Amino acid sequence: MSELRDLYQELILDHGRRPRNSGKLDSPTHHADGYNPLCGDRIALYLEMDEGRVKSVSFEGTGCAISQASASLMTEGIKGKTVAEVLSLFRKLTATVTGRDDDAANEGDVELGKLAVFEGVSQYPMRVKCATLAWHTLRNALEGKDVEVAVTE
Amino acid sequence: MTATVQSAAATAGHPGASGVDHGPLDTAALRAQFPILSQSVHGKPLVYLDNAATTQKPLAVLDAVDGYYRRDNANVHRGVHTLSERATAAFEGARSEVARFVGARDSSEIVFTRGATEALNLVAMSFGAMVLREGDEVLLTEMEHHSNIVPWQMACARSGAKLRVAPIDDRGELDLDAFEKLLGPRTRIVAVTHVSNALGTVNPVARIVALAHAAGAKVVIDGAQALPHAAVDVAALDCDFYAFSGHKVYAPMGVGALYAKRELLDAMPPWQGGGDMILSVTFEKTLYNVAPYKFEAGTPDVGGAVGLGAALRWLSEIGIERVAAYERELLDYAEKALLDVPGLGLVGTAADKAGVHSFMLDGIHPHDVGTILDHHGVAIRTGHHCAQPVMQHFGIAATARASFAVYNNRDDIDRLVAGLLAVQEVFA
Numbered sequence: 001m002s003e004l005r006d007l008y009q010e011l012i013l014d015h016g017r018r019p020r021n022s023g024k025l026d027s028p029t030h031h032a033d034g035y036n037p038l039c040g041d042r043i044a045l046y047l048e049m050d051e052g053r054v055k056s057v058s059f060e061g062t063g064c065a066i067s068q069a070s071a072s073l074m075t076e077g078i079k080g081k082t083v084a085e086v087l088s089l090f091r092k093l094t095a096t097v098t099g100r101d102d103d104a105a106n107e108g109d110v111e112l113g114k115l116a117v118f119e120g121v122s123q124y125p126m127r128v129k130c131a132t133l134a135w136h137t138l139r140n141a142l143e144g145k146d147v148e149v150a151v152t153e
Numbered sequence: 154m155t156a157t158v159q160s161a162a163a164t165a166g167h168p169g170a171s172g173v174d175h176g177p178l179d180t181a182a183l184r185a186q187f188p189i190l191s192q193s194v195h196g197k198p199l200v201y202l203d204n205a206a207t208t209q210k211p212l213a214v215l216d217a218v219d220g221y222y223r224r225d226n227a228n229v230h231r232g233v234h235t236l237s238e239r240a241t242a243a244f245e246g247a248r249s250e251v252a253r254f255v256g257a258r259d260s261s262e263i264v265f266t267r268g269a270t271e272a273l274n275l276v277a278m279s280f281g282a283m284v285l286r287e288g289d290e291v292l293l294t295e296m297e298h299h300s301n302i303v304p305w306q307m308a309c310a311r312s313g314a315k316l317r318v319a320p321i322d323d324r325g326e327l328d329l330d331a332f333e334k335l336l337g338p339r340t341r342i343v344a345v346t347h348v349s350n351a352l353g354t355v356n357p358v359a360r361i362v363a364l365a366h367a368a369g370a371k372v373v374i375d376g377a378q379a380l381p382h383a384a385v386d387v388a389a390l391d392c393d394f395y396a397f398s399g400h401k402v403y404a405p406m407g408v409g410a411l412y413a414k415r416e417l418l419d420a421m422p423p424w425q426g427g428g429d430m431i432l433s434v435t436f437e438k439t440l441y442n443v444a445p446y447k448f449e450a451g452t453p454d455v456g457g458a459v460g461l462g463a464a465l466r467w468l469s470e471i472g473i474e475r476v477a478a479y480e481r482e483l484l485d486y487a488e489k490a491l492l493d494v495p496g497l498g499l500v501g502t503a504a505d506k507a508g509v510h511s512f513m514l515d516g517i518h519p520h521d522v523g524t525i526l527d528h529h530g531v532a533i534r535t536g537h538h539c540a541q542p543v544m545q546h547f548g549i550a551a552t553a554r555a556s557f558a559v560y561n562n563r564d565d566i567d568r569l570v571a572g573l574l575a576v577q578e579v580f581a
């Protein structure tokens with residue numbers, strides 16, 4: 001069962017159970033909705049940007065433990081970061097969970113930090129979308145795209 | 154299944170009813186006929202409980218398909234050489250087997266398709282175009298699979314007809330009173346599932362057919378989840394169309410069939426053009442072939458059809474009534490076992506169910522349930538089961554679903570329950 005614990009690590013279970021930064025922001029500057037039609041997972045993401053940095057971020061969502069934990073840990077991980085930093089984190093995270101070992105995965109100065117807890121997802125191809133939905137929605141919000149279905153491909 | 158359907162089938166002399174052996178099933182011997190089941194997944198013997206998605210295939214089917222490609226393969230209906238004759242005989246023999254199994258009067262009432270989806274699309278395209286006019290109505294139920302919703306939405310968009318939906322109650326049963334009220338003078342087509350793939354509900358199709366016919370509507374039954382689990386007799390039912398998929402009744406993927414009353418098939422226009430569906434072609438005028446060939450343009454999946462014939466023969470030899478009785482008992486056992494799991498709630502508690510238990514575990518998302526069960530070697534389905542309106546009715550996005558076939562046994566259910574307890578441990 002050790003493999004299963006690679007996926008369902010304590011940190012993930014904890015954030016899945018008690019997502020941080022959940023709810024709506026009072027004055028978001030950016031917003032996007034994400035929907036994974038395969039699982040029915042939904043997320044609404046709110047960002048308040050200030051001078052090019054993430055000042056606050058929150059989300060509302062329903063879904064599995066992986067998707068909720070991913071959104072929760074994402075909100076913690078991007079606070080205070082610039083758009084460029086957030087986007088390189090996006091690339092690093094999505095490369096990591098899809099098990100890619102390319103330039104993005106090895107992008108020099110980006111540290112996954114707590115987000116490294118999602119490395120185990122790469123062993124579960126069917127669950128990759130659960131881990132990336134929040135991130136694709138985040139990118140859409142930053143790019144001003146409020147599309148109904150965030151494409152996680 | 155409903156008593157009315159069963160007794161009608163029995164009096165119509167369904168093959169299973171006169172089967173030689175009426176004793177209990179030797180399920181161990183049955184299971185041994187499915188090579189795929191004797192493997193391990195994540196180091197545990199596989200427990201396959203995703204039969205509503207697709208069933209596994211017995212040796213009888215694997216051998217029939219293999220034998221067809223090793224000995225008889227040729228194109229059908231178009232050669233005078235020996236192999237073509239054999240392939241044609243095998244293909245048409247499979248058609249007769251399907252006709253016999255569903256109780257059609259004649260094998261010309263059976264159109265081979267890719268599956269239930271294509272069969273339903275055929276009816277919506279061809280029969281829909283023939284009868285639907287602006288202001289007409291198509292009546293569905295809230296528990297339909299997307300494949301019995303979307304083709305009708307498309308047919309309505311083309312014709313200006315309107316879609317009406319009969320609601321279900323919180324047990325997942327069709328609200329028959331509401332259904333009756335929705336049946337009106339403009340209802341041309343009633344399309345209902347025989348058994349719900351998301352809830353397991355068995356619909357009272359005989360009653361639905363009688364009501365619909367009294368209102369002057371034709372009835373399309375989606376039998377994808379019914380045929381594997383009970384005797385079906387389309388002539389006794391008097392339905393106008395009956396659609397199903399081979400791969401859900403132990404046959405290969407890629408083949409299925411539509412039963413339709415002969416007079417309807419004769420009147421309906423073709424929906425795809427090509428070889429085999431014509432008698433003669435000139436650039437000025439093409440003469441269409443007769444039914445069922447009129448609806449089978451192009452080279453069909455002959456190997457698949459041969460496998461389907463073999464699967465239905467295999468089921469008939471076991472006796473579909475015995476299969477139904479065994480599965481009924483297994484479903485009851487599973488219900489009790491599941492309800493003993495703390496925090497488990499069934500979604501779909503109809504009085505009459507077949508093949509399926511959908512459920513939720515308190516505080517744990519179905520996808521997490523599915524991944525962890527897989528680690529214990531137990532395969533179930535999680536998600537919306539292509540029945541999003543059902544999910545919307547219950548205010549959920551997904552369920553976990555265990556679905557059963559004749560090779561499942563009580564051990565499988567015990568393994569499922571042990572797996573669910575392990576899921577709860579992970580999340581404790």
Ligand SMILES: Cc1ncc(COP(=O)(O)O)c(C=O)c1O
Binds near residue numbers: 267269271377378
């Ligand atoms: C009730 C029902 N109808 C139709 C279908 C569609 O079957 P297929 O995908 O084999 O065409 C399914 C399969 O999931 C089903 O469960």
